[in-house]
């Protein structure tokens with residue numbers, strides 16, 4: 001079975017290269033169109049497009065069809081929260097979250113983990129704890145959950161919503177805050193130790209423009225970076241409505257955080273409204289992310305309006321019947337026509353003492369034609385994440401494959417946005433359904449996590 005699959009993949013690769021050599025690429029390029037799904041289009045810009053997912057809806061065929069077709073990142077809406085994963089102390093329950101992770105893996109989607117430490121949706125037993133007992137329970141929770149999902153999570157919301165609303169710029173008062181002001185950095189350090197391959201994010205709302213709350217988060221991130229506390233990204237929830245509209249300095253605010261040396265992500269986007277006004281707001285947000293090179297992706301907080309926590313505000317991209325709304329068209333159009341500014345190749349993780357990121361070796365190898373591939377490595381003791389950028393040449397691609405040889409001792413444990421022929425030695429990684437098409441001169445990115453040491457990886461690229 002496995003070797004059959006390998007043989008047929010090899011045959012496909014040979015056929016693709018053959019087609020290129022015989023000049024078929026010219027007609028393929030001529031028929032290549034803009035990407036037609038959110039995930040594929042975002043991938044062409046080196047980004048992801050995700051949605052919150054509820055495990056109990058996976059059996060709804062309308063929901064599942066849209067999920068599988070449109071998105072390449074998922075966030076469990078409630079299933080990875082503390083109350084769901086540790087209902088009684090030190091007794092863990094992953095059934096619903098695992099359903100979502102399994103679906104994501106089956107579909108080649110990545111997962112944003114949400115959320116390890118939060119004042120809300122805590123299990124009842126936590127109410128009985130305070131001080132050191134609560135601090136230790138929180139750290140144990142972070143360690144256990146991040147360890148259980150090690151290698152399966154693209155980014156964790158390590159700490160969620162820890163700052164107060166309003167003009168104080170203070171931390172939110174909560175049982176976790178009362179264990180000591182250093183609870184946030186303690187949570188980040190525990191998460192890094194448990195899963196060094198995951199990006200670690202701070203996530204919040206009402207931080208989408210420059211204001212007292214976002215200034216306070218900014219100061220914390222700046223402090224963490226200066227002291228080597230492991231933080232890789234900041235999530236901006238972006239829940240908008242007429243009382244809380246898209247701020248005019250939305251892009252500038254994303255950019256100032258990115259300038260601190262972290263990725264920024266739009267993590268829970270929904271915008272109440274309808275028609276053209278709503279569509280224009282979604283376009284503005286999408287364009288802002290495209291314009292900020294370290295804005296690595298957008299997640300909407302649900303699929304259909306009826307799936308939303310604010311269903312009456314019809315804040316999402318599909319109506320209750322699963323039809324695309326004007327807002328969907330605006331987002332897709334922005335993604336397809338957006339500014340090609342893209343995440344820097346030296347990602348995936350910002351360097352930090354406990355997670356050193358080697359400088360991007362950037363080995364452009366033109367390969368047999370049609371595309372080139374460069375790799376950046378995030379190496380830690382015993383493992384690494386490789387992010388590979390595939391750039392189309394002067395013609396569009398309709399499919400591509402990247403070959404590289406892993407050093408002995410290195411075994412791929414999971415890959416995203418590509419299928420792999422093997423997990424060690426000589427490996428061919430081919431596009432998945434939604435990212436084969438790359439416009440001339442544009443690129444997409446895929447990645448994998450591996451055990452061992454990366455050394456110098458030299459990818460070569462072939463396209464049709």
Ligand code: 9MR
Nearest residue numbers: 077078114120121160205237268301309
């Ligand atoms: O969408 C989530 C909803 O189903 C839950 O009932 C609610 C409970 O707190 O949480 C919602 O998701 C929230 C997310 O986890 C954090 N940011 C705000 C989101 C909307 O309330």
